[in-house]
Amino acid sequence: MPSNQAATDEQRKAVVIxxxxxxxxxxxxxxxxxxxDFFAQDAQxxxxKWGLAKGRxxxxxxxxxxGPTIKSITHHFWSFNWLTTGTDLLAAEGTTHGEHHDGPWHVGLPEWGGGRFCGVFEVxxxxxxxxxxxxxxxxxGQDTARYPWLDGTRH
Incomplete structure (x- = not known):
């Protein structure tokens, strides 16, 4: 799309997807x-637990x-809630499942576990x-010892 013509929210969502x-x-x-290749040269x-990466x-x-820590991941695009602003900014809240080198995860199993995310994008x-x-x-979901509510007696 030419840079003098603003993208629509749907076009920005399509880039993120x-x-x-x-x-x-x-x-x-x-x-x-x-x-x-989906990122601008000077993207952030x-x-x-990694921090802020500046540039490609x-x-x-x-x-x-x-990458090596994730054996597989599947984003549940049907679950996404989009927050669009009519500007270059948009947010996606969604769910995933997959396998990490520490083990598998699936949203909701357990409810407090991995699989939920929110991403804020500028496109x-x-x-x-x-x-x-x-x-x-x-x-x-292996980091449980530091959280007393995950000791198994409260859920």
């Missing part, structure tokens, strides 16, 4: 593009660090300029 489908597909989009990406080289490093010129992901990166 294509990126997430590429992530689900091991890093390659349905059109053969690398997951990194925040992921919990750092985003690539983030993916190199995160301009058909590229992700900013992606901030908010979720618990303890996919397999």
């Amino acid at each position: 294509a990126y997430l489908k590429a992530f689900d597909n091991g890093g390659t989009g349905t059109d053969g593009r690398s997951v990194l 990406f925040f992921f919990p 080289p750092e985003i690539s490093r983030l993916f190199d660090d995160l 301009r010129d058909d590229l992700i300029q900013r992606a901030f992901i908010y979720m618990d990166p303890d996919y397999a």
Whole structure:
């Protein structure tokens, strides 16, 4: 899309969905593009327990660090709640299931476990300029000792 014509919310959502489908597909989009190709050269990406990656080289490093920990992931696109602003910003709240190197996860099993996320995206010129992901990166739910309400007696 030419940069002098603003994208619609649906077009911005389509870019985010294509990126997430590429992530689900091991890093390659349905059109053969690398997951990194969905990002602007100077994009920012925040992921919990990793921090803020600035620019494609750092985003690539983030993916190199995160990728080997995830054996598979499936985003449940049918579950997404979208918050659109009529600007370049939009947010997606959704669910996933998959397998982490620490074990499998599925949203709702247990209810407090992994599988829920919220991502805030800025999409301009058909590229992700900013992606901030908010979720618990303890996919397999092994970090329970530090939380007394997860001792098994209260649920």
